[in-house]
Amino acid sequence: MQTTSHAFKDNARKAMADVDLRTALKRVETGFTTARRKAADRLPEFEDLRDAGRDIKNHVLENLDFYLERFEERVIAQGGKVHWCSTPREARETILKLCRSVDARTATKGKSMIAEEIALNPFLEANGIEPIETDLGEYIIQLADEPPSHIIGPAVHKTKDQVSDLFLEHHWKYGRTERQTDPQALVNEAREILRQKYVDADVGITGANFLVAETGSTIIVTNEGNGDLTQMLPKMHIVIASLEKIVPTLDDMATIMRVLARSATGQEMSVYTTLSTGTRREGDLDGPEEFHVVLLDNGRSEMVGTELQELLRCIRCGACMNHCPVYHTVGGHAYGWVYPGPIGAALDPHFLGIEEARHLPSASTFCGKCEEVCPMRIPLPRIMRYWREQAFERRVGPPLERAGIRFWAFFARRPALYRLATRLAIRVLRRLAGRRGVLTALPFAGGWTDGRDLPAPEGRTFQELWKSGRRSP
Amino acid sequence: MTVSSREKILSGIRRGLKRGPLEGSARDAVEARLADLKRNLIPARGQLDRAGQLRLFREMAEMLDATVEIVDGPDAVPAAVDGFLGRHNLPKTLRMAPHETLEALPWAEKAPLLELNRGAARVEDQAGLGMAFAGVAETGTLVFLSGGNSPATVNFLPDNHVAVLRASDIAGAYEEVWTRIRADREPGTLPRTVNLISGPSRTADIEQMLIKGAHGPRRLHIIIVPDDEAA
Numbered sequence A: 001m002q003t004t005s006h007a008f009k010d011n012a013r014k015a016m017a018d019v020d021l022r023t024a025l026k027r028v029e030t031g032f033t034t035a036r037r038k039a040a041d042r043l044p045e046f047e048d049l050r051d052a053g054r055d056i057k058n059h060v061l062e063n064l065d066f067y068l069e070r071f072e073e074r075v076i077a078q079g080g081k082v083h084w085c086s087t088p089r090e091a092r093e094t095i096l097k098l099c100r101s102v103d104a105r106t107a108t109k110g111k112s113m114i115a116e117e118i119a120l121n122p123f124l125e126a127n128g129i130e131p132i133e134t135d136l137g138e139y140i141i142q143l144a145d146e147p148p149s150h151i152i153g154p155a156v157h158k159t160k161d162q163v164s165d166l167f168l169e170h171h172w173k174y175g176r177t178e179r180q181t182d183p184q185a186l187v188n189e190a191r192e193i194l195r196q197k198y199v200d201a202d203v204g205i206t207g208a209n210f211l212v213a214e215t216g217s218t219i220i221v222t223n224e225g226n227g228d229l230t231q232m233l234p235k236m237h238i239v240i241a242s243l244e245k246i247v248p249t250l251d252d253m254a255t256i257m258r259v260l261a262r263s264a265t266g267q268e269m270s271v272y273t274t275l276s277t278g279t280r281r282e283g284d285l286d287g288p289e290e291f292h293v294v295l296l297d298n299g300r301s302e303m304v305g306t307e308l309q310e311l312l313r314c315i316r317c318g319a320c321m322n323h324c325p326v327y328h329t330v331g332g333h334a335y336g337w338v339y340p341g342p343i344g345a346a347l348d349p350h351f352l353g354i355e356e357a358r359h360l361p362s363a364s365t366f367c368g369k370c371e372e373v374c375p376m377r378i379p380l381p382r383i384m385r386y387w388r389e390q391a392f393e394r395r396v397g398p399p400l401e402r403a404g405i406r407f408w409a410f411f412a413r414r415p416a417l418y419r420l421a422t423r424l425a426i427r428v429l430r431r432l433a434g435r436r437g438v439l440t441a442l443p444f445a446g447g448w449t450d451g452r453d454l455p456a457p458e459g460r461t462f463q464e465l466w467k468s469g470r471r472s473p
Numbered sequence B: 001m002t003v004s005s006r007e008k009i010l011s012g013i014r015r016g017l018k019r020g021p022l023e024g025s026a027r028d029a030v031e032a033r034l035a036d037l038k039r040n041l042i043p044a045r046g047q048l049d050r051a052g053q054l055r056l057f058r059e060m061a062e063m064l065d066a067t068v069e070i071v072d073g074p075d076a077v078p079a080a081v082d083g084f085l086g087r088h089n090l091p092k093t094l095r096m097a098p099h100e101t102l103e104a105l106p107w108a109e110k111a112p113l114l115e116l117n118r119g120a121a122r123v124e125d126q127a128g129l130g131m132a133f134a135g136v137a138e139t140g141t142l143v144f145l146s147g148g149n150s151p152a153t154v155n156f157l158p159d160n161h162v163a164v165l166r167a168s169d170i171a172g173a174y175e176e177v178w179t180r181i182r183a184d185r186e187p188g189t190l191p192r193t194v195n196l197i198s199g200p201s202r203t204a205d206i207e208q209m210l211i212k213g214a215h216g217p218r219r220l221h222i223i224i225v226p227d228d229e230a231a
């Protein structure tokens, strides 16, 4: 995917002027957060399970090489193959070669952020293989030719009206000439059109939420069932996964599974959790004849043993963005790359370079909510701070921005002092705002707020304003 | 190409961990953890007594919009399946997993008009009948293992999914099911597909409205056969 992270400020400004987007983001803010709270409250052990999940992931990372080798052994023993790929390019080419080996014309696809990371769809298309997204959200944005705006709800930014228009435009060729407006009718239409595609596809590509070393299994967690039809009907199943998805045993998987759906959508459990192991067995009546796991590194191995290692615990649940006031304001596309929200702000600079992604780690209000809800207890604010310091040290960005960062960094390392300073500064800020009551620049907040107006504080701090949801129009 | 990437990735990880390949006691410790298959924290709700588990299973499954029916015994299953099809005005045709337990039921006698088709499911099938390997009370989840007697397509392709579950196969937590699966297999192996299914298919991808029947079955009907005192 083409990155526009360097233009974060412009992206954000545009996003904030988009009325439909604001409505959609309001739904994220209230819907997902309430559901997570309720799910967490219903399970008294939730906090302890988060600790247990974190500990499992830490243990894995200390022994990552061992578990990956064991995983590969188990995959091979059950008829599959693991393709180790250092770079997105290698992963794309491996997948293309596999598709060509069965003369594939179409490939159905379950939802995979790694496929986005390696920009798989445009590559397959350019090489004469039609990728067909089957997750409803992914399908919608594929029709719209847009990137996902949320890691678990790729089309959260789309309104029902926009979906109606898209379906009418693209389903005309299937004889669907009536514009549907009822959501159930829209879902039915997509279901009916995709049904035959599952059967006709030569290859099914899915992602993975977990890889299990004990059994060589890859696991997907979905609600729609599309990932299952994608992998059980074609003759070849390709799994694309990044290497940090590995867990030791089924029991470890179960522990993390208990916090995944609850953190993500607030469900107790997603509808379909599917363990796929090797190829169709003798006597089986269905299932793929070939099973390939494309294991992507893309710089992750370099994170081991560094300040960034803890990011490798991420299970891509989306809770951090669901609870992020910045995400609620600008949406996912503003971040300009595959991973938005706090996890994106912490991860994208590693993939894109700090020059390109330098605004993202500044997109923070210090509310700390992301770390509070992250099931894997990843210290996201600390990692964002690390990147801001890197940006400063490496002298990326214009000089004025760097001066801001230095000033900011001093306070950022001392949160209590930061809060005190902002409280004291309120009077100054109000004077700056003057009669208009609107600020056009917020000295302490740095970079990303430059492009917008903030209401002048009325006796409350910047962070409190964010918390209370008070924002500029 | 792949060999060198494999080496590159593994040595990169080892460099980060400041060690070579795991050896000696460090390796033994990790091997032991893997061999132990120790369970982690299991929520209290997954550790009820048998009657409690059955109750919780039903409650959770119904919360997920599955329908649950407890029949008198195995002989009552064909009529229950027949009744389900009738209630929803479905044709009296069924794609059935050729599972020995299902085959042994008195179909001809109790549901003579029902047409049974064995084998993998097809796009045109409207209803599928499968035999669950287990149920998990903690979330109302069904577990299916793929195999010659249990094609995974039966659980996904037809619009209507009917599952037969023995009450004694209801476990409290997922971990008990892993133990059962491991019991009759070579260590480190699984069937091609293990499906954990919690309710019928759904999506919230359009304005976060909950819509049922996205790609998998629109309906899930669970028929529980009591085969122990708890039920």
Ligand code: SF4
Pocket: A313, A314, A315, A316, A317, A318, A319, A320, A321, A343, A370, A373, A374, A375, A376, A377, A378, A380
């Ligand atoms: S960083 Fe934490 S909250 Fe965010 S997606 Fe990853 S696991 Fe979820």
